[in-house]
Structure formats: structure tokens, C-alpha cells
Amino acid sequence: MNTYHITVLKGDGIGPEIVEEAMKTLKKAGEKYGFSMEFREALLGGSAIDATGVPLPQETIDCCKAADSTLLGAVGGPKWDNQPGNNRPEAGLLGIRGALGLFANLRPAVIFPQLREASPLKSKIIGENLDILIVRELTGGIYFGERGRGEKNGNIYAYDTEKYSVSEIRRIARKGFEMAMKRNKKLCSVDKANVLESSRLWRKTVADMAEEYPEVELTNLYVDNCAMQLVCNPKQFDVIVTSNIFGDILSDEASMISGSIGMLASASLGAGKSGLYEPVHGSAPDIAGTGKANPLATILSGAMMLRYSLEEPEAAEAIESAVTKALDHARTADIASPQLPQVSCKEMGELVRKFI
Structure with a gap:
């Protein structure tokens, strides 16, 4: 035993x-x-x-x-x-x-059949079996980056740094691809590549890794669009992989979609x-x-x-x-x-x- x-x-x-x-x-x-x-x-x-x-x-x-x-x-x-x-x-x-x-x-954001009515979304939006898995990077990004306060010309400021290396992105992306392979072979990578340099590196690194998983359908969404899509069409998602701060926010949003x-x-x-x-x-x-x-x-x-x-x-x-x-x-x-x-x-x- x-x-x-x-x-x-x-x-x-x-x-x-x-x-x-x-x-x-x-x-x-x-x-x-x-x-x-x-x-x-x-x-x-x-x-x-x-x-x-x-x-x-x-x-x-x-x-x-x-x-x-x-x-x-x-x-x-x-x-x-x-x-x-x-x-x-x-x-x-x-x-x-x-x-x-x-x-x-x-x-995982899963709606139990008995709790479908507890979701703030209409039944026709969430469907019969909503089951989303969010894979969030946990030890990098803005929560662990350099931070502090300073003063310039009498004006106090504060800063927090969003920083990711290729190796950090690769290891969390691999988890995302592996989870997708065990489910419906769909992976959505979420970033803010239209604004952030760290997100541009994120998107390129995930795209390069996709070659190792040809069976997985990879899509990309900006985080603001993903937040909107989770509310208006959550059934499109299977596995979502994203950074620490984006994952923190999106997973809480997904949790409320599930009802409790x-x-x-x-x-x-x-x-x-x-x-x-x-x-x-x-x-x-x-x-x-x-x-x-x-x-x-x-x-x-x-x-x-x-x-x-x-x-x-x-x-x-x-x-x-x-x-x-x-x-x-x-x-x-x-x-x-x-x-x-x-x-x-x-x-x-x-x-x-x-x-x-």
C-alpha cells in the first residue's frame, strides 16, 4: 500500500x-x-x-x-x-x-450541471458543458519584477517591471500544449503584443514552440479581447495559457462565469x-x-x-x-x-x- x-x-x-x-x-x-x-x-x-x-x-x-x-x-x-x-x-x-x-x-473553470442557473451568463451562451482550463505562469512577470518608488522634481512615482525570459515562456507554454494534447487540442495564448515588448517575445516564443505540437490548434488573443470573449462566447475556449498578471485576472473572470x-x-x-x-x-x-x-x-x-x-x-x-x-x-x-x-x-x- x-x-x-x-x-x-x-x-x-x-x-x-x-x-x-x-x-x-x-x-x-x-x-x-x-x-x-x-x-x-x-x-x-x-x-x-x-x-x-x-x-x-x-x-x-x-x-x-x-x-x-x-x-x-x-x-x-x-x-x-x-x-x-x-x-x-x-x-x-x-x-x-x-x-x-x-x-x-x-x-479549471467548470460549470456543474446543477449550478448552470447560478452563472450570470445566459444558458444559450455557456452551453451544456462549459469546461475551460487556464494555465497561468506563476513565478515571473510583474509580480516578481523589479519594483520601487522614487521622486523627480518633487513628484513621487512608483514602478513595477514586467519581465519574461524565453526559458520562462517556453516552460509555461509547454504546460499549455501538454494540457491541450490531453483535452481537445486547442490552445489560446493570451498577451498584449500590440503594446508590450514582453508580450511580443511571449507571442514569438509560443509560436516557435507550436511546431513541436502540430496536432494542437494555436490561436492568439490580446488580453482585453480575451476578457470580452470569455463573457460573450466562452465555448470557444479549451485551454488558455498566459502570463502571471493576465492569468490572475482572467481566471477570476472565468470563475464567476462558472457560477460560484x-x-x-x-x-x-x-x-x-x-x-x-x-x-x-x-x-x-x-x-x-x-x-x-x-x-x-x-x-x-x-x-x-x-x-x-x-x-x-x-x-x-x-x-x-x-x-x-x-x-x-x-x-x-x-x-x-x-x-x-x-x-x-x-x-x-x-x-x-x-x-x-
């Missing part, structure tokens, strides 16, 4: 509640499919600041590097808003991605099999401890872990199927339906595990 060692970063706000349900669900899947899970908790974000003074202790980095994979809840909250920028909870999140070399963020950000999982991957898995939503401190949190995005992130890092696809499919069945019987507050009972975070987790 395989035993997988998982580092758990529960984080802040609703993080501990939703991660707890994901852990129990992973254990249940292991019992059914012949593997076991050993979890080790570590600190990240605001909880780490409170305990150690910094959002990303070295002990957490070491623990994540030693694990087969890492499961994360959410970080941040108004309690730490007065921290300097380099010591805010979000700095810990950026730091762990960099420390683990996780350069690719996979964000509380349903969306994500995976952050590097060169090896290990990864960091987390829900797309934030820490929601206003509902922490009330039982109103939706654990399904975190549970689905656990399913992504089973698929991409632990090579347990049957268990991953079982969890995803169980989530779909659970939606037929009950809902959490964020996806409430007048026809179904409203349940707590813990009760939703228990319902999912019932169907595994």
Missing part, C-alpha cells in the same frame, strides 16, 4: 475548516482505493505571522519540500492589513510558490510531480467559524492532487463524482437552492464522503 506524505497549510479565515473536510475526504478515498495519507501541518500567512513574525517560516518551506504534495486553505485578512508589503500573508503565498519552483498554475468561486479548485505545478493545491477563493474571514464556508473547492483541489501529483486517477474521479452527487442533495449558503436543504461546511464534507 502506498503512503503519501502531505503537508497541510490551513492558513487563515475559513482555511482550517475547509482543509479539514478535504483531509477527511482524501483519507476516505485512500481507504477505498488502497493507499493511505499522512498529514503534517505547517504555518503560512497570517497564522505564521502571529506565531513566528513572518508569513513564510523556513520550517514550512522545508516541510513542503520533503512532502509528496501540499494542500493549502487560504491566507490573509484585515487583521494583517497594516503589515508592510513584504510581510503580509500574501507574501508568504508568493514565497512558497517561488521556493518550490511552482511556475504553472492550473485553474466556491466551487473552483487549482493546482500549482513545477518540473517535478509535487505541487501545491488550493481553492481559488480567499479566506473569507467574515464567515470564519460560522459553518457557512463551502469546502467543495478544497475537496476538488484534493482530487487534482490525486490526479496530477499522486497518480491516483480513479480516486480523483471518485471524489469528483461524489461532489456532483452531493450537489443533487444539498447546498452550502453560497450556492443555496430553494429546492434543497442548506447545510454547513462539515455537513457538506460528510455528504461528499457518503458518495465515495
